[in-house]
Amino acid sequence: MTFKTLPQDIVWRNGRIATMNTDLSIPYGLIENHDLVVRGNQIVAIVPTSEIEIDGNQVIDVEGRLITPGLIDCHTHLVFGGDRASEWEQRMNGVSYETISAQGGGINSTVRETRKMSESALFQRAKPRLEALINEGVTTIEMKSGYGLDYENEEKQLKVAKRLSVAYPITVSSTLLSAHTVPPEYKGKADEYIDLICQKIMPELWTKGLFDAVDVFCESVGFSLKQSEKLFSAAQRLGIPVKGHVEQLSNLGGSELVARYKGLSVDHIEYLDLEGIKALKASGTVAVLLPGAFYFLRETKLPPIELLREHQVPMAISTDFNPGTSPFASLRMIMNMAAVLFKLTPEEVWAGVTCHAAKALGRGDSHGQLKPNYVADFVVWDAKEPVEMVYEQGSNPMYMRVHEGIITHTN
Known part of the structure; x- marks a missing residue:
């Protein structure tokens, strides 16, 4: 089934998405070949790239980088x-x-x-x-x-x-x-x-x-x-x-x-x-x-x-x-x-x-995971695996920071 975007949607593409979705049994809830769709300050969908219909939307290609919740x-x-x-x-x-x-x-x-x-x-x-x-x-x-x-x-x-x-x-x-x-x-x-x-x-x-x-x-x-x-x-x-x-x-x-x-x-x-x-x-x-x-x-x-x-x-x-x-x-x-x-x-x-x-913080139903209806708070890291941010200290691999759907920092 094809997901149809609305004109105001922003589509985040080519990311390795560590959703931290507690409903998924895979490590870090990590999925690939999916697009993250943001509408206003919310995530509205995470769907396979092959199943999304783009109609003049802004598409942000993160070129294989890692995306995690903020x-x-x-x-x-x-x-x-x-x-x-x-x-x-x-x-x-x-x-x-x-x-x-x-x-x-x-x-x-x-x-x-x-x-x-x-x-x-x-x-x-x-x-x-x-x-x-x-x-x-x-x-x-x-x-x-x-x-x-x-x-x-x-x-x-x-x-x-x-x-x-x-x-x-x-x-x-x-x-x-x-x-x-x-x-x-x-x-x-x-x-x-x-x-x-x-x-x-x-x-x-x-x-x-x-x-x-x-x-x-x-x-x-x-x-x-x-x-x-x-x-x-x-x-x-x-x-x-x-x-x-x-x-x-x-x-x-x-x-x-x-x-x-x-x-x-x-x-x-x-x-x-x-x-x-x-x-x-x-x-x-x-x-x-x-x-x-x-x-x-x-x-x-x-x-x-x-x-x-x-x-x-x-x-x-x-x-x-x-x-x-x-x-x-x-x-x-x-x-x-x-x-x-x-x-x-x-x-x-x-x-x-x-x-x-x-x-x-009493925000488990709105923050801390990348899934539909959650607030669009996430970070794009210049990295492939989540362990990299735990392992190496002193450098800053943050590539983009998004708070409530708005890009606040870019490197």
Whole structure:
């Protein structure tokens, strides 16, 4: 049966298309001798070249290059003030984190700098980080708050994320992470701070349309299970999706809590156990792996990759870009780390930055795969095989980047 194009359709021809289509059983969902048909901001068809009827359409011949979905960076803390380079140097010289924190360092130093900076200054600081990711093929990104820790400054961070989504050809998913740590003014009063989030920060910023999901750092140095559940319960009443920084330093059962609330994702999860994994499988929650933080902190406790595979829990991969534990604005480098440090296969790595990352953002029905009715976000690589982007670092094989059907970058 012949597929008939409409006059406005753009036909992408002669590409090796790694669709990452989860309905296909072939590696990477890779198909050849097919045309990718884009109408407006959507993919309308992927059909054999011999079965398409061209009628004056624009045809873009990629001359045998590889086409993949655009990369998705599903866990970042991209907007913040200051940096922690001097603290890192102290740590490399043998100074303990406890000593640095006692001197006013750690996350609270980033909170101080973020609070001091204006919205415009934070926007300018975030731009080169975002540009670096875009230039590697990222078309969708998550940005968390969590360095303001009060109403005014959490709002400021989220407004910067919104401005970045307007200024750049990229889809931004914003997450409220006010429950990142207890701010200095609430020291010893974590319950009161959770009440502030539940009663004011979260409902008012949600009403303003400034975020898409709510997150919490459920950990011995963060918030307890009881406090995290109070936050999730309040979010549920407002219809807000939840996710969690959990099981990074210990096993508190945070993943099971997120799963009970049908959360989008659990992130870090080095200490995740079998019961937690079974809960994730039952809830459809994505496990987000963050090898950059594992590497930067010289961790030795690996996430339970084999158990996640065995129970078929989808594994996403992200940069976790942040000033304290993963200052890496390169998702491709993180892809390599995921393969080398976590022993994921290259195909698992690709799923981790496409279809599984999309699901971790609640966008699994529209992003992260090349198939009809999905958003036309894709990258043309000067390469033949998907493994090439995982394998070689330091070069940039991106040939074209397409966001919502529009070519944004060409080499």
